Amino acid sequence: MNHTPPFVGSAVVTGGSSGLGLAIAAALLRAGYRVALIGRDRDRLAQAIGELRGSGSGVGATTARGPGEVSPLPDDEGLFGVAADVTDPNSVRDAFEQIERRWSRLDVLINCVGQSDRGRVDALTPERLRALFDVNVTSSLLCSQAALPLLRESRGTVVNIGSLAGKFGTRYMGGYCAAKHALAGLTQQMRLEWSEAGVHVALVHPGPIRRADSQPRYQVDAETLPASAKLPAGGARLRGLSPERVADEVLRCIRRRRTEVILPRHVRLLTCLAAAFPSLGDRLLLRFTGGRTGPDA
Ligand SMILES: NC(=O)c1ccc[n+]([C@@H]2O[C@H](COP(=O)([O-])OP(=O)(O)OC[C@H]3O[C@@H](n4cnc5c(N)ncnc54)[C@H](OP(=O)(O)O)[C@@H]3O)[C@@H](O)[C@H]2O)c1
Known part of the structure; x- marks a missing residue:
């Protein structure tokens, strides 16, 4: 159950x-x-692997290796x-x-898959939630x-x-706050139960993260929401974090076994x-997110 040198450990990134x-x-x-990426779309996975390998060649550089698996090179165990x-x-x-068949070991799991939302609570449907x-x-x-x-065996993170x-x-x-609050509760419960x-x-907990495509990735009901709601973090007055900064904090969580990180600090x-x-807190949040604006603001 050892790593293959020179790897310091084995990591899975969902949404990688x-x-x-x-x-x-x-x-x-x-x-x-060494890193395994999980995502639904094979072309996007192949593109990401191409980017990570610095080839920029993306899809063309990949070789399918069995059901559900995409790999850039047949003998590449590192990604x-x-x-x-x-x-x-x-x-x-x-x-x-x-992943277990390939590595027989796992040290780190990053659960990064997630999706934001926009909308008023009075329009939030049970299906959407x-x-x-x-x-x-x-x-x-x-x-x-x-x-x-596998994480029990490696005493992983x-x-x-x-x-x-x-x-x-x-x-x-919309339903994003409720979902991320639930994730926070689940995380603490996992930590307490699995620490033994x-x-x-x-x-x-990152604030808005900068990205090359600034297009909103959620549907916004423009008629019922203020324009600011379309902005990252619903218009909160925060500068976008660089993804690299957030990634560095994730590494610090792994190395120093940090419990919770809020960004920006x-x-x-x-x-x-x-x-x-x-x-x-409510008063500060209202100020912080643009004051008492309504749909007409
Ligand atoms: N972006 C921000 O400003 C921001 C701010 C705070 C927190 N966050 C959190 O950071 C995380 C990443 O956000 P992001 O904006 O960087 O994400 P993103 O660019 O939208 O990427 C989402 C990733 O997850 C994959 N994915 C989505 N649904 C999946 C599913 N059901 N099964 C497997 N893979 C799936 C996507 O690939 P496929 O579509 O191919 O599956 C893609 O790789 C999320 O948890 C988000 O809530 C983001």
């Missing part, structure tokens, strides 16, 4: 084919880990992709069986459960990617104030 997950995969590779839907228990089981729980919460539960036997929406119930975020087995579970003061004085 895009955005923050891709930046975390790059940071893990730089730190000497590969697994096509799987992390909201589907069978797909998750198959993915982790493939369930879908957001599936992608933001159930996905982390299923992958962590599937990885647990799970890092769940939350959001500032998991610390505050900010306006117009030596498995560490951390949670990173100065927001921690607001989380403390809001927890101790909820009415003050």
Whole structure:
């Protein structure tokens, strides 16, 4: 059950084919880990592997290696992709069986798959809320459960990617705040229950993250929401974090067994104030997210 030198460990990144997950995969590779990426779309996985290998050749450089698996080179043990839907228990089981067959070892699981939302609570449907729980919460539960036997052996680490929406119930975020709050509760429960087995579970709450494509990736009902709600973090006055900065904090969580990280750091003061004085917290949040604006603002 040893690593193949020169790897310092073995890591799985769900959602590793895009955005923050891709930046975390790059940071893990730089730190000497071998990395498996999980995503649904094989072309996107292949593209990401091409980018990570610095070839830029993307899809053309890949070789399919059995069901659900995409790999850039037949003999490359350091980086590969697994096509799987992390909201589907069978797909998750198959993915982790493939990873176990290949490595027989796992040190780090990064649960990065997640999806934001926009909308008013009065328009939030049970179907939409369930879908957001599936992608933001159930996905982390299923992958962590599937990885647990190997993580127990390595006394490894799970890092769940939350959001500032998991610390505050900010306006117009549809069902995203509820889902990320649930993820925070699940993370703490996992950490407390699995600490006896030596498995560490951390949670990173990033604010809005900069990305090359600034297009919103959620549907916005423009008629019922203020224009600011379309902006990252629902228009909160925060500068976008660089994905590399967030990825560095994820690595620090692994190395130093940090429990919870809030980014940007100065927001921690607001989380403390809001927890101790909820009415003050509400007033500060209203100011912080654009004042008492309504749909006409
Ligand atoms: N972006 C931000 O500003 C921000 C801020 C705070 C927190 N976050 C959190 O950071 C995480 C990453 O966000 P992002 O914006 O960087 O994501 P993103 O660019 O939208 O990428 C999502 C990744 O997850 C994969 N994915 C989505 N659904 C999946 C499923 N059911 N099964 C397997 N893979 C799936 C996607 O690939 P496929 O589509 O091919 O499956 C893709 O690789 C999320 O948890 C998000 O809540 C983001």
